[in-house]
Amino acid sequence: MPAHGQGHQIMLDQGEFGPHTSLRRALRLLEAADRHPYGAGLADLVRETGLPEPVVRDLISLLCTEGYLQSTDVGWVLGGTFAMLGQYNREQLIRVRLQHKLTELRDELGAAVYFSRYHDGELRVEAVADGEHAPAVHEWVDFKATAHASAIGKCLLSQLDHDGRLDHLSRHPIARLTSRTITDSDQLMQRLERQPATVPMLDLQEYALGTVCAAVPVTAGTTVGCLAMSLPVANAHRLRAAAELLAERAAPLMLAMAV
Numbered sequence: 001m002p003a004h005g006q007g008h009q010i011m012l013d014q015g016e017f018g019p020h021t022s023l024r025r026a027l028r029l030l031e032a033a034d035r036h037p038y039g040a041g042l043a044d045l046v047r048e049t050g051l052p053e054p055v056v057r058d059l060i061s062l063l064c065t066e067g068y069l070q071s072t073d074v075g076w077v078l079g080g081t082f083a084m085l086g087q088y089n090r091e092q093l094i095r096v097r098l099q100h101k102l103t104e105l106r107d108e109l110g111a112a113v114y115f116s117r118y119h120d121g122e123l124r125v126e127a128v129a130d131g132e133h134a135p136a137v138h139e140w141v142d143f144k145a146t147a148h149a150s151a152i153g154k155c156l157l158s159q160l161d162h163d164g165r166l167d168h169l170s171r172h173p174i175a176r177l178t179s180r181t182i183t184d185s186d187q188l189m190q191r192l193e194r195q196p197a198t199v200p201m202l203d204l205q206e207y208a209l210g211t212v213c214a215a216v217p218v219t220a221g222t223t224v225g226c227l228a229m230s231l232p233v234a235n236a237h238r239l240r241a242a243a244e245l246l247a248e249r250a251a252p253l254m255l256a257m258a259v
């Protein structure tokens with residue numbers, strides 16, 4: 001190693017001296033790898049951790065041996081050991097990871113973002129990422145009872161079979177929430193059956209005046225789920241472009257959640 005590199009290494013060691021130095025470095029490297037769901041290259045990890053390349057190489061070797069990293073064609077991704085660590089509290093870990101991913105997506109879209117599932121015959125909003133400049137929809141009527149009007153609800157219902165939709169609507173009858181709400185059950189059923197899976201489901205003030213929404217289906221095992229976003233009606237001109245980006249981000253988000 002050149003003398004300049006040795007001097008840099010010595011200064012680094014002295015500046016970070018302590019019993020937890022190696023642990024901190026490993027954690028920084030894992031955090032950097034986590035930001036690259038399709039694989040982080042060596043240059044990426046060196047740049048984002050600020051560590052010398054030899055140190056990064058040694059950490060990669062150690063973490064791969066222990067299963068915390070695994071190599072891909074383009075670099076390294078988080079390894080399967082994380083799944084083993086979370087086997088006793090996996091649901092909690094997934095929720096934390098999901099919230100982090102939704103927050104990133106909220107900032108990218110400039111809109112409130114939601115992850116929802118259809119479970120045990122009911123609509124469940126599992127996580128929301130909103131903020132001062134990305135307000136969430138005001139739940140003025142229970143979301144569970146208004147699936148026929150919201151983008152989330154219609155997206156989830158569209159993934160059920162015909163009998164499943166009828167069962168849901170028999171337990172949660174259609175009601176008019178705004179002048180734009182579809183209240184004809186036959187018309188609603190036709191729209192749900194004809195909805196292409198690749199096209200975002202829209203809510204143009206059907207659930208609440210002043211808000212427009214879009215939702216796209218997500219697949220994670222047997223889960224009937226969706227990723228959704230909402231905007232104030234004043235920003236309705238942004239809806240379609242944001243919905244297309246939402247659709248692009250849905251699959252990578254679910255892949256990241258599977259780590």
